[in-house]
Amino acid sequence: QVQLVQSGAEVKKPGASVKVSCKASGYTLTSSGISWVRQAPGQGLEWMGWISTYNGNTNYAQNLQGRVTMTTDTSANTAYMELRSLTSADTAIYYCARGGTYWDVWGQGTTVTVSS
Amino acid sequence: QSALTQPRSVSGSPGQSVTISCTGTSNDVGAYNYVSWYQHHPGKAPKFMIYDVTKRPSGVPDRFSGSKSGNTASLTISGLQPEDEADYYCCSYAGSYTFWVFGGGTKLTVL
Numbered sequence: 001q002v003q004l005v006q007s008g009a010e011v012k013k014p015g016a017s018v019k020v021s022c023k024a025s026g027y028t029l030t031s032s033g034i035s036w037v038r039q040a041p042g043q044g045l046e047w048m049g050w051i052s053t054y055n056g057n058t059n060y061a062q063n064l065q066g067r068v069t070m071t072t073d074t075s076a077n078t079a080y081m082e083l084r085s086l087t088s089a090d091t092a093i094y095y096c097a098r099g100g101t102y103w104d105v106w107g108q109g110t111t112v113t114v115s116s
Numbered sequence: 117q118s119a120l121t122q123p124r125s126v127s128g129s130p131g132q133s134v135t136i137s138c139t140g141t142s143n144d145v146g147a148y149n150y151v152s153w154y155q156h157h158p159g160k161a162p163k164f165m166i167y168d169v170t171k172r173p174s175g176v177p178d179r180f181s182g183s184k185s186g187n188t189a190s191l192t193i194s195g196l197q198p199e200d201e202a203d204y205y206c207c208s209y210a211g212s213y214t215f216w217v218f219g220g221g222t223k224l225t226v227l
Contacts, residue, residue: 035216037162045154045162045205047216059215095161101209102152102167109161 002026004096004107011113012086019082020110022096029053029072033100034079036070038092046092050100051079086114119144119217120206127225133194136222138206139187144217146187150209153182153191155202156221162205166191193224201226 007021022034036048049060051070058070069082079096094110097103121139128134138145138153145151153166164173166182169189179195189208193200206219 037218044221045156045207045218047207047218050215062214097162101150102164102207103154103162104164104167104173106161106163 002098002105004098004105006094006096006107006110009111009113011115014087014114014116016086016114017082017084018086018112019080020094020096020112022079022081022107024077024079024098029077029079030074032098034070034072035097035099035103036068036081037095037097037103039095040089040092043092048081048094053079083112086112088114090114119210119214120208120219122204122206122219122222124220125223125225127227128193128196129227130196130198132196133192134196134224136191136193136204136206136224138189138191138208138219140189140208140210140217141187144187144208144210144214145184145189147211148209149184151182151184151189152207153180154205154207155200156205157202165204196226198226200224 005023030053035050051058053072067084071080091114096107098105126134149169151169154162156162169184170182181192183190203221205221210217
């Protein structure tokens with residue numbers, strides 16, 4: 001079946017970087033864009049950005065510009081999200097989701113904890 | 117503070133109907149028909165319930181419906197069932213600078 005499978009939980013120190021993967025199965029990654037959405041503890045959902053899996057074009061949330069990079073490896077049917085210069089405010093569950101104007105398939109989420 | 121305003125919580129008894137509002141501005145909800153709704157059970161991936169304001173994907177019960185008036189979108193759930201208890205989030209396109217904004221989420225309790 002169509003699914004997105006994300007990499008496992010990460011614990012990082014402040015100032016470090018994290019790279020989360022999102023592997024598509026049951027469909028070809030390049031057929032639809034991928035967005036990344038996060039949820040901090042006790043907070044709502046926050047859209048982080050989108051990548052065209054067809055040509056690699058990206059759109060990022062203004063508050064993350066310069067710290068986030070989204071990429072794809074089409075040979076591996078996998079999308080990636082890297083976030084740099086981590087602070088405690090980046091502690092959250094990170095989701096990848098398939099789609100452009102709505103997101104019909106979501107990954108299971110990756111917990112990223114930033115702690116000294 | 118989220119860009120779109122939702123009530124923190126709503127509740128209803130089994131079989132009743134509830135409506136969750138999602139208030140934005142003329143720059144997001146009021147400007148585009150790209151409003152979607154997601155059901156989120158804590159610890160699970162969000163589930164896609166409504167897109168393009170009123171459209172329901174296959175597999176979502178017709179008890180769920182969406183609408184919009186001006187800068188406010190709404191999700192109505194009729195014939196409440198215990199499994200509907202979850203957090204619900206609205207999302208709207210907000211133009212080519214901000215792109216996408218979510219509401220703060222509404223916790224639905226089925227009494």
